[in-house]
Amino acid sequence: MRSISPLRSLLSVLVVPALWICSPSLLAQEPEALPQLIPANELVESADEVNLIEEGRTTNQAQLWIELITQRFPHRLTGSPHLKMAQMWVLESFEGWDVEARLEQWGEVEVGFERSVSKGTLLGKTPLELQFTTPAWSAGTDGISRGKVMIELESFEQLEQRKEEYKGAWVLRNPAVSRREGAKRTELMTEVGAAGYIQPGSRDGRLITGGSRNITWDKLPRLPRVTLLYEQFESLLKSVGAGEQKELEFEIHNQFLHGPIPQHNVIVDIKGTQWPDEYVIVQGHIDGWDGAQGACDNGTGVSTTMSAAHMLLANGIKPKRTIRFIFYSGEEQGLLGSRGFVDLHVDELDKISVVLNHDNGTNYLSGIQATAAMLEDFQHVFAPIMKLDPARPFKIHEVDGLKGGSSDHASFLAVGVPGFHWEQSHEGYRRLHHTQYDTIEEVNHEDQRHSSLVVALAALRFANLDHLIDRTMMREPAPRRMGVFLAGDKQTIVGSVSPGGMAAAAGWQEGDLIVSINGVAVDSRSSIVEQLGMAGAAKTFVLKRAEEEVESVLDWSEDPEEAERSAWAAHKAALPAEHEPEPAPASESEPKKE
Numbered sequence: 087m088r089s090i091s092p093l094r095s096l097l098s099v100l101v102v103p104a105l106w107i108c109s110p111s112l113l114a115q116e117p118e119a120l121p122q123l124i125p126a127n128e129l130v131e132s133a134d135e136v137n138l139i140e141e142g143r144t145t146n147q148a149q150l151w152i153e154l155i156t157q158r159f160p161h162r163l164t165g166s167p168h169l170k171m172a173q174m175w176v177l178e179s180f181e182g183w184d185v186e187a188r189l190e191q192w193g194e195v196e197v198g199f200e201r202s203v204s205k206g207t208l209l210g211k212t213p214l215e216l217q218f219t220t221p222a223w224s225a226g227t228d229g230i231s232r233g234k235v236m237i238e239l240e241s242f243e244q245l246e247q248r249k250e251e252y253k254g255a256w257v258l259r260n261p262a263v264s265r266r267e268g269a270k271r272t273e274l275m276t277e278v279g280a281a282g283y284i285q286p287g288s289r290d291g292r293l294i295t296g297g298s299r300n301i302t303w304d305k306l307p308r309l310p311r312v313t314l315l316y317e318q319f320e321s322l323l324k325s326v327g328a329g330e331q332k333e334l335e336f337e338i339h340n341q342f343l344h345g346p347i348p349q350h351n352v353i354v355d356i357k358g359t360q361w362p363d364e365y366v367i368v369q370g371h372i373d374g375w376d377g378a379q380g381a382c383d384n385g386t387g388v389s390t391t392m393s394a395a396h397m398l399l400a401n402g403i404k405p406k407r408t409i410r411f412i413f414y415s416g417e418e419q420g421l422l423g424s425r426g427f428v429d430l431h432v433d434e435l436d437k438i439s440v441v442l443n444h445d446n447g448t449n450y451l452s453g454i455q456a457t458a459a460m461l462e463d464f465q466h467v468f469a470p471i472m473k474l475d476p477a478r479p480f481k482i483h484e485v486d487g488l489k490g491g492s493s494d495h496a497s498f499l500a501v502g503v504p505g506f507h508w509e510q511s512h513e514g515y516r517r518l519h520h521t522q523y524d525t526i527e528e529v530n531h532e533d534q535r536h537s538s539l540v541v542a543l544a545a546l547r548f549a550n551l552d553h554l555i556d557r558t559m560m561r562e563p564a565p566r567r568m569g570v571f572l573a574g575d576k577q578t579i580v581g582s583v584s585p586g587g588m589a590a591a592a593g594w595q596e597g598d599l600i601v602s603i604n605g606v607a608v609d610s611r612s613s614i615v616e617q618l619g620m621a622g623a624a625k626t627f628v629l630k631r632a633e634e635e636v637e638s639v640l641d642w643s644e645d646p647e648e649a650e651r652s653a654w655a656a657h658k659a660a661l662p663a664e665h666e667p668e669p670a671p672a673s674e675s676e677p678k679k680e
């Protein structure tokens with residue numbers, strides 16, 4: 087086996103061990119005992135695949151990669167120095183190997199952002215350390231900021247009249263205040279010189295970090311915004327509301343960076359021997375929200391992607407078509423890196439066989455979806471993977487059509503390229519997703535080892551097929567949208583009406599209850615979705631509004647997607663009667679908009 091040269095130049099102070107040489111702490115963590123595994127040579131016939139499986143079961147370094155990226159580059163926010171250093175680390179980890187590795191610019195961030203250690207204290211006889219986060223691209227304090235605590239008044243008119251009382255104060259967001267007034271109130275508190283705003287975290291103790299990059303250098307945010315642990319916020323709200331005097335002290339180190347700052351993806355190609363201009367893409371996003379280490383979102387995806395690449399390289403494996411490994415930035419801001427890649431590689435889209443995306447945490451990869459046209463190839467590719475480890479089963483779920491989602495595979499599906507989001511158990515993921523808990527301690531290293539082998543073996547077998555994956559009727563057409571957000575226990579009530587949508591044009595109102603569609607009673611969101619998907623572009627709705635029933639027709643005849651929906655319906659009708667794809671596990675939850 088070959089070793090990697092240590093990092094140089096920019097990362098000279100962060101020397102990475104040679105590829106197969108771990109730190110003592112990592113060497114002490116031996117792989118768990120894996121009894122009753124089928125020997126590699128009984129799973130596959132190819133010598134390359136045998137070597138790959140043995141590599142994945144023994145000296146697989148998935149753990150090393152995730153240890154390094156989370157502990158050395160924990161705050162990998164798009165537009166930050168830590169992200170750039172992490173990208174250079176990935177790039178330089180492939181030095182000395184027979185690959186083409188490069189940075190590719192997809193765009194710019196007008197204002198960058200970087201945070202470092204911050205602290206907050208409730209002052210008093212026994213000072214209390216506060217647990218909090220702040221949004222990315224939000225203001226910090228100018229050194230230590232100490233101030234009294236005040237509750238935001240519910241009435242904006244009263245707040246405006248008494249605004250001088252808030253000068254220098256840390257302001258608790260009033261739970262009764264409409265968020266629609268948020269910008270106006272923030273502007274007022276900035277103008278009067280309040281110390282900052284404080285809002286509660288989730289009731290379950292999570293501190294979720296987000297933020298908006300849509301700011302300009304000539305109008306930077308000036309008012310700090312703190313998201314405080316729910317329990318601590320509620321305690322402050324109760325005591326201050328009862329008339330107690332409280333004083334807080336924050337020192338928040340948030341820094342804006344003058345842009346524009348170029349943003350890149352990292353691309354690594356193992357060139358194909360027979361079809362070098364055809365591709366199998368293995369990918370994960372390297373950026374993340376910077377409230378913690380970004381271990382499970384998405385250090386895990388970076389780790390399996392890097393490990394898969396290095397296992398192939400270490401065994402001298404030459405795939406028939408090019409395997410391209412991509413590490414995106416800008417995913418958390420709206421799939422910016424993957425969308426940028428698609429825009430820059432339009433001429434290659436027809437030559438991409440599959441895109442394999444890992445972005446759902448640390449639990450082992452347990453399955454993948456496939457359409458009827460893809461099923462035979464997928465059964466071949468994943469045959470050995472289904473038997474790799476009885477403790478970590480793998481299943482192919484046949485589906486009528488692939489759907490998008492909220493990760494980088496969706497950018498490819500949107501342009502007709504087969505993009506797949508690995509199925510994994512969601513157990514524990516909600517607690518970690520974008521929160522203070524997303525740290526290396528939450529990573530299941532044995533699942534990481536297994537998943538990286540699944541990725542490597544699947545990529546190689548897809549790359550060695552004698553044809554590209556069949557895209558026939560691959561993607562379900564976009565569903566019919568009414569232009570409302572559904573609410574209520576059964577989500578049959580119109581919670582709000584989107585301006586410019588079909589429902590708005592038809593005069594629908596907030597609070598309308600959807601009773602029936604085309605004469606069929608609906609009593610849940612799923613039944614509404616089912617009726618919307620039925621043949622026929624025009625749907626007659628009966629709505630209950632107060633004490634009367636209102637009939638309303640929504641007609642999608644002019645929707646450009648309607649022709650595709652008709653073709654899709656005809657395709658499904660032509661399938662054999664026994665063709666009943668098994669429902670796949672639900673993906674990450676999406677906003678319930680219809």
